[in-house]
Amino acid sequence: MIEVCDLDKSFGGLHAVDQLSFCVEAGQIYAVIGPNGAGKTTLFNLMTGLYIPDSGQILLEGENIVGLPPEQLAQKGLCRTFQNLQICMNMTALENVMLGRHRHLQAGFLPSLLRLPSLRRSERACRERAAALMDFVGCGNYLRTEASAMPYGALKRLEIARALASEPKVILLDEPAAGLNGAETAALEQLIADIAAQGVTVVLVEHDMKLVMSISQRLLVLDYGRKLAEGNPDEIRKNPDVIAAYLGA
């Protein structure tokens, strides 16, 4: 599904991502872990077109996507959430999710200006679809709430609903459990499993080891932008390099 080959990105003297290669299979839950500053979010920004790599390739279904802006990647079925929430606080929760359906709406300019029946129908369908997604992620009771009035945990789920609304083939979740309590994290784990069960490939950056180990099929451990280890949860748990990096031994 996604193939990253020899990816390289530096900021000044800092080598944030260093000759990194890995491969995510379709339908997998693939986790990227590593200490703070290991380059996880940089990697996500590279994969979603927010940063341009210095060198290397990123293949989405065999096609090189380096250099494409995020909006075009979204059209190709790649969507993400953010570590520090990116919610449109000037809209309602439902409108945020409806925004996610943007690429599926072919509202012409004139129908929009004149609010023609075709537009009304497509907007109604869009609203129902978005409401169903909000139910799916568990913020069904915030439909009409202004996003700015929602609690943090619900906003995290709202962002996932918005990403799902774009019907991605691959969804990248940047620290979805950060700031959540135990119960919320458990619900999130179930949600990620449900998303993967629908055939969506999930790539996640996460610090919550319990969550990562129980949910992901494959893990990539980064340290100083380099691949420290890659494998299934059991392999990673036993890997001496990983233990050293995490315990500082």
Added chain:
Amino acid sequence: MRHMHSRWGSQISFLSLALVLVALPFVMQNDFHFDIATQIAIIAATVVGLNLLVGFAGQVSLGHAAFFAIGAYSSAILTSRYGFTPLPAMLAGAVGVAVLALILGKPILRLKGHYLSMATLGLGIIIAIIINNEGWLTGGPDGIPVPPLSVFGMELSIFEQYEIAGYTLSGTLLWYILAAGLLLVAVWIAQNLIDSPIGRALRAVHGSEVAARVVGVDTTRYKALVFVISAVYASVMGSFFAHYSGFITPQIASFQHSIELITMVVLGGMASTYGVILGAALLLLLPQLLTDFQDYEMMMFGLILMLTMIFMPKGLLPTFQQILRRALRRSPKTDP
């Protein structure tokens, strides 16, 4: 603002505006009142367009008077010198402004925050200088007369009386009705746009540009689009303004006029279509009430802008709605 965005709420608001506009002629007593009301309606429609750019999409323009002036001068020059009738002249002006906004918007809208403000400010100043200096075309600082509006050979002048279906109606009343109608159309189109996927994309540009991009919104394209739309709003209203006033001067292209327009948006309420109409009405009425302070008009606008930013950053109408909503929520113990 949530209530404004539900279809129900926006239909009620629209009807209320229409009712006010219909009721006004019954309380206005003389031509002077009609004159002010007509000007308010035309400027309010301009500001409703500007609000799409500034309030909803969050892109500040400090040069919007330029587009208003280009529309006005296109109508003036094309009708008086090149034999155009008013409507084609207006259309030509609007198309010209759309093309100009599209060409200039691409590079300008790459800028953010203060840089964008400065660039649009520069654009406004350049247009004002051109209008001032190219006297052979624009009449220069002395201004230029504009023929009255005429549609299919029917002239509409504020100095005439018209017989319609047995009633004698003054030109001032007819102009007021036209301006009120234009305002309603301007509001209707703006509200439709805001409630469409295009409007959602525009508001997302304001809310979180990166969030919009990762779900597939080509934000560069939408910023250019809303820049063009708001410029065309200004151009068309500038044309009507020119025909209405019969004489225009470079003052309408001035930096001061741009500031007035932006102050109306900020005072009335960013991203509140009805708020900015209120803003336009207040700021046009204020100089009439305080004629003694005419010399300090610019200072007053500055002061109002500052005070609004500090004490009511959301603007008059949204602040008022918020207070009202809180009061309603507090009195009976209903669910939140």
